[in-house]
Amino acid sequence: MAAPLSPSAMLATSMHAQPGVYALLLGSGVSTGAGMPTGWGVVNDLVRKVAAQEDSETVDQAQADPESWWQDKHGEPLGYSSLLGSLAPTAAARQGLLAGYFEPTDEEREEGVKTPSKAHQAIAQLVKKGYIKVVITTNFDRLMEQALEAEGVAPQVIARPEAVAGMEPLAHATATVIKLHGDYKDLGSLNTPDELASYPEQWNRLIERVLDDYGLLISGWSADWDTALVALMEASPNRRYPLYWDGRSSRGDTAQRLLAGRRGTVIPAAGADELFTAIASNIEALERLVVPPLTTAMAVARLKRYLPNPVRRIDLHDLVVNATEDVAQGVIDQALSLPGDRGTSLQHVLDGHRERSHLLRTLLVEGVRHDDGVHDRLWMDVFQRLVDVGSVRRLGVPTQVHLERARLYPALLVQAALGTAATYRRRDGLVIKLATQIIGTLDHGVRLRLPAAQIVHPWRVLDADDVNLLPRWGGGRWTYPISRLLKQDTRDVFRDLIPDDAQYAETFHGYEYRMSLIYAVTAEGSDHLYGPMQGEYVGETAWSWQQQDVPLAEIAFREAGELATEWPWIDFLGGESEQDQRLVAHREKLAHFKYHNLR
Structure with a gap:
């Protein structure tokens, strides 16, 4: 026999299928969890x-x-x-x-006491999406209203029976909060057993309407004291929509009688926070099933509409951050141990990250292409998120080192996409900011705070011997395998911006050269950090024979500096006079990589 569907999943499915059909009845148990008194x-x-x-x-x-x-x-x-x-x-x-x-x-x-709890926040999100339109509460506090306002929802609040006559009809209002016992600042509030024994007629008619027209989810209300509300529920003829009640507050005799009389269902939950966050999570899962995935072309079209329009900054943020979170989830879900040889398992993981990050990287490349620096903070926030999620250690999980390191591969791909686009658009300041102003943490027993250039250094993410084992090479071996892999895996998002393969290779080599300068500067004074890495940008054919054996990437770099109205590398390298000396010294370091795959 198949296991029955959980009550929480049953309710979420029903809410998703019929938005607005269920009302909530919240008792003191919802607010006491946030530190509020009854x-x-x-x-x-x-x-x-x-x-x-x-x-x-x-x-x-x-x-x-x-x-x-x-x-x-x-x-x-x-x-x-x-x-x-x-x-x-x-x-x-x-x-x-x-x-x-x-x-x-x-x-x-600061401690989160007497502020909206996770339950209030989850309810507010459900209200914002239209799944809940009516909230009845016996609580005096204003946590529910505060949570709704934080989500941009302005509910009509009915805290006195006299207000019922002038209220907007429940079906027409975006959201209605009925404070059945009043507001704490209102002298008309109900509290003692005598006060709760009967309601004014306006309350009776309104609650009867809710009980008749809506399904009901009860949380934090025990039914032990509110005899007037119990009587209304027992008299309600509605059997169209189910009654759900959280297991913690439904244990009493009165609650059990109401559940039996209305054929209600108990939802096991440790508390209101767990109950409503689970329901919200279940509904989000259902939403993902019915919303078609955003195609790359559609996403790029939206990005181009949003970029120049200050009014659409939030839309731009949501578009890019949603794509980022999908990539981050892939990092969180990535296997840390796989059967088979190292090359096969590593290729499986790297291919998954490349495919999952394609949409995000395309958006970032198009963003840098059409932006003049106004949205640099957004691109940096994206990179920061992937640096953080990729570098956090997952303890207690069987781990293969090459797969653990690969959790930073999406961050490395995003940095390469942003950096190559910035190099092409002569936005060198963005290359430097991404590598030096984004700070991450490595946990090797001692937590180290380092710039992204060192956290996401290719040698920290990939091992050259492992990369040469990838089945994608068909048994061949590369002199600069990591450089070759990054250049190939970044190519897919530049087909529109840089159609010509030779021009793309030259641009990517320019990006690698810039990063080698940053690696050198950020590693100065330390024997434990990574300096410049070998790559095809300084391979045997990437040097000039006319200018005293200078890397072609260095020549292009100097030319770009002469054409630029602002050249941030002067400050980064220590001043105008210092820049030339550093570039010459850097050239000598890179010469070691010309013929040999050395570190």
Whole structure:
């Protein structure tokens, strides 16, 4: 027999198929997880404080039975309204009295206390996407409203029964938050058992409408105290849509009776955070199934529309970041141990990263091609993300070293794509920023903070002998295998920008030469960092016979500097007079790579 579908998956599937059909009922368990007190908890504490001042010997009695204590001492039933009216007769006084209960201090805000929880945030995302349109809450706080506002959703908030008459119809409103017990600053709030025994008629009609028209997901509400709401649910005739209730708050006798009467389903969950993040995650998985993947041509067309338009900066960001996260997920999911020989397993991983990063690299190349530097921060953020995700260690997983190192290959491919495009467009400042202003961390027992030039140095990502074992070469061996691999694997995203193969090779060699300068500078003074690497940019045929055996890439580099109105390499290499000396000294280092595959 097949295993039954989990209740969470059942609900997510139903929500995805019928957006807006389910309403939420949130109780104190959702807010207490964020550090908020319950309304009754506030009343209890305030009564205890009053007792401490009026009759300190009765504090324990007041805490054990605040209603009886208040009735005995003040001759009236205890209620939120009467209590606050006695303690703080003006709105300003009430605000000051209650602020400590419901408003976070700076320290609490830093610790995430009394701020929207993961549950609130997940609900807000579901509301923004249209899956949830109605939220009923028995909580006094404003965490739900704050979470919605953070997602750009402006809900209609109904906190008093008198507001029902003028509200926008539920079906027409983008989102409606019904604060059934009121707002903490409102003297009309309901709290004590007597106050919760019956509702005003406006509340009854509104809740009956919700119960009749919507399915219901309950979280953090035990049904133990709110007898008026329990009565409305028991009287509701709706059986069109199911009732779901989280396992933690549905254990009581009243909750079990309601579940049985409405044939409800319990969703196992450790808490509201786990419940709503799981539902949101399940719905996202369903969304990916029905949304066709964005083709490269469509993505490039969008990028070209967004780039020059300041109003579309967020759209541009989302387009590029979504492509980045797909690549990052590939790094996270990459196998660290595979059967078979080293060359075959490595090629499988490298090919996967190259194919998965094709869309992102195409977008980045087109971005640098059409941008004048306005969006450099976005390109750098993309590279930073891949440096970070590729360099973090995955502990407790069987690992083959050559596959562990390959987790940085997407970052290396992205750097090569951006750097080659920047070289072609004479955007040398971007080449330097990518290599030196992006900082990553290596964890070798001691955490080392290094510039990206060293974190993503090709020798740190790939081993030349391993690359020569790749089946793609058909048994052949290259003098500069890493350089050959990078040049070939980067070619696919330059077919439009640089159609000519010879011009592409010259541009890529120019990029490799620039990176060799950066490797040399960033490795100075250390025996443990990587300096310039050998490559086809300084191979046997890449040197001039007319200019005293100078690399062709160096000649092109100097010519580019003479034509540039701004040449950032002067500052990077220590000044105008220092630049020539460094280039000559660098040439001598590169001469070692001319005939031999040496490090």
